[in-house]
Amino acid sequence: MGVIIKSSLVLALILYFISGTLYVLGGKKEVQTLFLAAKVAALGGALANLTALVLRTMMTGRLPLTDGYEFLLLFTWVTVLLYLLYEKLSKNKQGGAVLMFIAAFLLSSIFILMPEHHGRYTPLMPALKSPWLTSHVLSAVLAYGAFALGAALASIQLIRKDSVEDINVYRAVGGGFVMLSISIVLGGVWAEQAWGTYWSWDPKETWALITWIIYAIYLHVYRSKGWRGHNANLMVLAGFVLVLFTFFGVNYLLSGLHSYG
Amino acid sequence: MPELFHKVLKAFSSMKAGVLLLALLALFSALGSTLLPDSFNHLILFNILIIILFFNLSICTFNRCRRIKRLWGAGTGIIGGLRQWSLIILHIGVILILIGGMINNWFGESATLRLAEGEQALIAQDKSGVGVNIQLEGFEIELYENSMPSQYLSHVSLYKNSKLEQQSTISVNHPLRYEGIKIYQQSYGNLVEVETEGQGQVDSSTVLEGQILEIADSKWQVKVFKYVPDFDLAYGMESKSLQPNNPRVIYSLYQDKVMAGIGAAPLGEKIEIASGYYVEFKGIKPYTVLKVKEDPGLPYAGAGGILFMLGVVLAELKIFSKPGQGNGNRKAVVE
Numbered sequence: 001m002g003v004i005i006k007s008s009l010v011l012a013l014i015l016y017f018i019s020g021t022l023y024v025l026g027g028k029k030e031v032q033t034l035f036l037a038a039k040v041a042a043l044g045g046a047l048a049n050l051t052a053l054v055l056r057t058m059m060t061g062r063l064p065l066t067d068g069y070e071f072l073l074l075f076t077w078v079t080v081l082l083y084l085l086y087e088k089l090s091k092n093k094q095g096g097a098v099l100m101f102i103a104a105f106l107l108s109s110i111f112i113l114m115p116e117h118h119g120r121y122t123p124l125m126p127a128l129k130s131p132w133l134t135s136h137v138l139s140a141v142l143a144y145g146a147f148a149l150g151a152a153l154a155s156i157q158l159i160r161k162d163s164v165e166d167i168n169v170y171r172a173v174g175g176g177f178v179m180l181s182i183s184i185v186l187g188g189v190w191a192e193q194a195w196g197t198y199w200s201w202d203p204k205e206t207w208a209l210i211t212w213i214i215y216a217i218y219l220h221v222y223r224s225k226g227w228r229g230h231n232a233n234l235m236v237l238a239g240f241v242l243v244l245f246t247f248f249g250v251n252y253l254l255s256g257l258h259s260y261g
Numbered sequence: 262m263p264e265l266f267h268k269v270l271k272a273f274s275s276m277k278a279g280v281l282l283l284a285l286l287a288l289f290s291a292l293g294s295t296l297l298p299d300s301f302n303h304l305i306l307f308n309i310l311i312i313i314l315f316f317n318l319s320i321c322t323f324n325r326c327r328r329i330k331r332l333w334g335a336g337t338g339i340i341g342g343l344r345q346w347s348l349i350i351l352h353i354g355v356i357l358i359l360i361g362g363m364i365n366n367w368f369g370e371s372a373t374l375r376l377a378e379g380e381q382a383l384i385a386q387d388k389s390g391v392g393v394n395i396q397l398e399g400f401e402i403e404l405y406e407n408s409m410p411s412q413y414l415s416h417v418s419l420y421k422n423s424k425l426e427q428q429s430t431i432s433v434n435h436p437l438r439y440e441g442i443k444i445y446q447q448s449y450g451n452l453v454e455v456e457t458e459g460q461g462q463v464d465s466s467t468v469l470e471g472q473i474l475e476i477a478d479s480k481w482q483v484k485v486f487k488y489v490p491d492f493d494l495a496y497g498m499e500s501k502s503l504q505p506n507n508p509r510v511i512y513s514l515y516q517d518k519v520m521a522g523i524g525a526a527p528l529g530e531k532i533e534i535a536s537g538y539y540v541e542f543k544g545i546k547p548y549t550v551l552k553v554k555e556d557p558g559l560p561y562a563g564a565g566g567i568l569f570m571l572g573v574v575l576a577e578l579k580i581f582s583k584p585g586q587g588n589g590n591r592k593a594v595v596e
């Protein structure tokens with residue numbers, strides 16, 4: 001099973017790359033057929049990504065929400081899916097040029113950080129056996145996906161030096177912010193059940209809070225002071241860098257309760 | 262100076278101040294978690310910052326409550342009203358979470374208990390001196406097929422005034438609740454029963470892993486390093502599994518504090534250190550580690566968490582409405 005999962009992921013990675021490249025080319029010349037091809041590649045990549053997720057679920061017999069490997073698989077997939085949804089709703093197509101590369105980066109990190117993990121899994125350790133954990137991780141994945149979309153759109157605006165997409169950046173961040181808030185509270189409920197402390201300032205919690213604060217500030221200044229365009233975009237990018245640090249940096253550099261062991 | 266006071270208060274409770282405080286909190290947390298990961302949250306400065314944030318947030322939420330009443334009177338419509346209300350719910354949620362945390366800091370209590378089977382410990386005492394004791398009836402590790410741990414279970418009884426109150430099982434993710442107290446499965450370990458003998462003098466003791474024993478009438482010492490239930494040379498000091506397939510105690514010997522040897526002894530085997538000097542590991546007594554906690558702030562934090570989630574969801578609902586209808590999303594529409 002591990003081999004098939006790995007192959008699906010290689011395929012997904014290649015398709016995400018191709019898709020990103022086509023979006024870049026399409027954006028340069030505003031060629032609709034290129035955009036269409038890019039979208040097809042993205043859909044194909046998402047399908048291969050989904051295949052890996054389904055196979056993983058069949059292999060482990062539980063939802064793919066329990067370790068860093070599964071989180072990355074889901075994170076990437078949700079990111080691409082949210083983008084495709086955005087493209088369908090907004091009819092804008094430039095964001096894909098950045099987003100698909102973010103997706104490719106996320107997926108490739110699996111091959112760099114956990115190359116042996118495709119067919120491997122361990123039964124859940126006692127602390128991880130909780131419905132609160134499942135909902136906590138699920139909301140975190142949705143939040144991260146939305147922030148990735150926000151960051152992709154913000155980058156495009158920074159590159160193009162415009163702000164026509166501000167409202168959509170704001171929506172992505174707002175939606176992600178809701179999910180991150182829910183995720184943090186549910187994480188607290190879980191920690192209270194498992195360890196008897198809902199907040200212990202461990203590195204993961206601390207960095208999730210920092211991420212949350214950056215986006216809260218963005219939302220505050222966006223609405224009240226009318227911070228739009230350049231500065232707002234920079235903040236959304238900074239927020240996403242923090243998201244990545246909260247995941248990679250804390251899991252692989254710092255350690256704490258959340259390191260999956 | 263009421264006017265100055267008013268001005269300061271106004272500046273302090275402004276959104277600008279709130280945003281600045283949040284930014285400071287983020288900066289502090291970032292520095293703290295990298296430089297002092299284990300203790301930055303105890304720094305006075307850090308706590309003062311949170312308290313200031315708490316007051317800023319409380320005052321500005323109070324002001325918003327007053328303003329919303331006026332807006333309500335002016336007829337902002339049900340949707341505008343919904344957004345305003347959800348923002349208040351959300352901010353009150355954060356305030357309650359902070360209150361819950363502060364109550365826990367000041368009045369909460371937490372202790373760690375180490376109990377071997379049959380042992381008791383006091384967990385609570387009411388004003389009239391009636392005590393509640395917890396007794397460990399048994400500790401159990403459930404294993405998966407591949408012998409990794411799947412659950413740790415402490416079977417316990419609670420005694421009030423020496424009368425049995427209730428029996429239950431505490432496991433990871435399933436704490437025991439008893440009158441405002443919660444008891445958690447935190448960890449476990451093994452006590453080692455040791456008998457040492459020096460020139461005919463026999464000493465029995467029960468020790469924690471890592472402890473050092475003196476052997477009577479000699480310069481010998483034995484360090485009870487670790488109990489390994491499933492010893493296998495290929496795994497070194499690690500146990501091959503949690504099943505007691507080949508139980509050994511890893512120990513080291515010292516003469517005059519100089520390491521003189523190391524070994525992995527089976528249980529119940531008398532080991533001769535030197536002529537007339539022996540050590541024997543007679544048995545293992547598992548113990549559980551429980552965390553006993555009382556957090557009077559938890560209901561506040563819990564209610565805050567619920568209000569906060571509810572408020573955030575309601576407050577952001579509107580951003581998904583069509584552009585143009587949003588309040589202030591597109592300035593052009595308003596002007």
Ligand code: HEM
Nearest residue numbers: 216219220223224274275276278279317318321348355576
């Ligand atoms: C101190 C003064 C504060 C004021 C006057 C204030 C005011 C506001 C306002 C007006 C909004 C809605 C934005 C809009 O629709 O225009 C808002 C949203 C929000 N506030 Fe505050 N706030 C303050 C402090 C805080 C603090 C300290 C926190 C968190 C610890 C916080 C958390 C939030 C969150 C999570 C939102 C939702 C995000 C959004 O939609 O903007 N606020 N606040």
